[in-house]
Amino acid sequence: MFDPIVPNTDPNAQVHFTFDGESIYTAPNTSVAAALLAAGHTWFRQMPVSGRQRGPFCMMGTCFDCLVEIDGITVQACVTTVTEGLNVTRVPQMHLQEGKFK
């Protein structure tokens, strides 16, 4: 669905991260949101109340529709750069698993 405007010509320069356990490779200096979109993920989270799926909308840090969780903290995927080994998960699951919310 999404392709990089400037293709990564160096196959060795790849960064590896996971999204809900799935392995994803991307070019260096890619935002988590761009990497996930390129990997075919169009929604990152669900509305906690309605359950509707949401994904990046603005890609510039304004809309907060791209929220994901990294290291136990909710962050905006579009303004977070992928680093090697990054462990990214969807947000609402975390809350539900911890049983913190009804």
Place this chain on the structure above:
Amino acid sequence: MTTMIIGGGVVGLSVAYGLLKQGQDVVVLDGADGDFRASRGNFGLVWVQGKGAGCVEYSLWSRRSAGLWASFAQELQDLTGFDLKLVQTGGFEYFTIAAELENQVAKLLALRNASNGDYTFEVLDNVALKKQIPEIGPKVLGATYCPEDGHVNPLFLLKALSSAVQKKGGVIHTGTKVIDVTSTDAGFMVVLENGKQLNGEKVVLSAGLGAIDLGPKLGFRAPIRPQQGQLMVTEKLPTFLYHPSGTLRQVNEGGIQIGASKAELGLHDVEDVLTIAGLARHAIDVFPHLAKAKMVRSWAALRIMSPDGLPIYQHSTTHPGATFITCHSGITLAAAHAELLPDWIMNNNAAPDLSVFNEGRFDV
């Protein structure tokens, strides 16, 4: 008989809607986005708890409005299709400082006495509170609960009112700043910023802080000042909070709204990090799990405050046919403004007695 309403915030629109229901012709003249507009930046509480300590009439007026709110919201929804997300399941005030909890209880007891016993509230300690809301943190010593409190989506309210006014045949001119208003033989003439003039038989001044300039032209003192309030809202979270508090409420879509600070800074409506951090700290003191939640927005807006914090409802003594309406809880009072105020504006027999809210109380 056309009434010109200067200012189309929640106060002006509530009154416009009420006047239309009474068969009056209404034209609302509303300024622009650059104005200070409390109706677009407030906390959305329909709140009575603690209000009117020292002035039981204000307590009763707020409670009367809260009591009218459910049918008011339903009526607006039937007319416009907007669900205002009104919830009136009662509200808590949380306390982390013993002396503040004691003050609150004393205040509510005084209100109960002044209301001849007709004033329901409960005091809960941390243990009792935790049974109701398990997420409550250990720093919360206790809370007071009042079953008449509630909250609403204030932006849906504004949208619904604007739609309802137009559906009832009212006219709303937006981007229309009034720069002058004078009495004429047949009523009033307003002069707009673009040079145009409009005439009507009556005038309601409900311009929020804009009344500071326009009030004296109609013989009002309009002794109001801005008071800044800052708010923030978190990412949307699964529903866990079924009751609003004066400082924390979970909106229908899941975000936790946290507010509001109070500061006397003049016409300054920009938020600052220290204040917002203070709001966040309070929220985490009450609900520790919110430490993990992401803040998505913060903003500041200006309250419209009278010297004693009570509303002002005043008929002009020098310009008959002009009335001045302002308050610092226009969401709470919206139902009363739509249902009860029109009779007072038109001097009908059914008018509520609002004499304590007269401007004369500020005369020295």
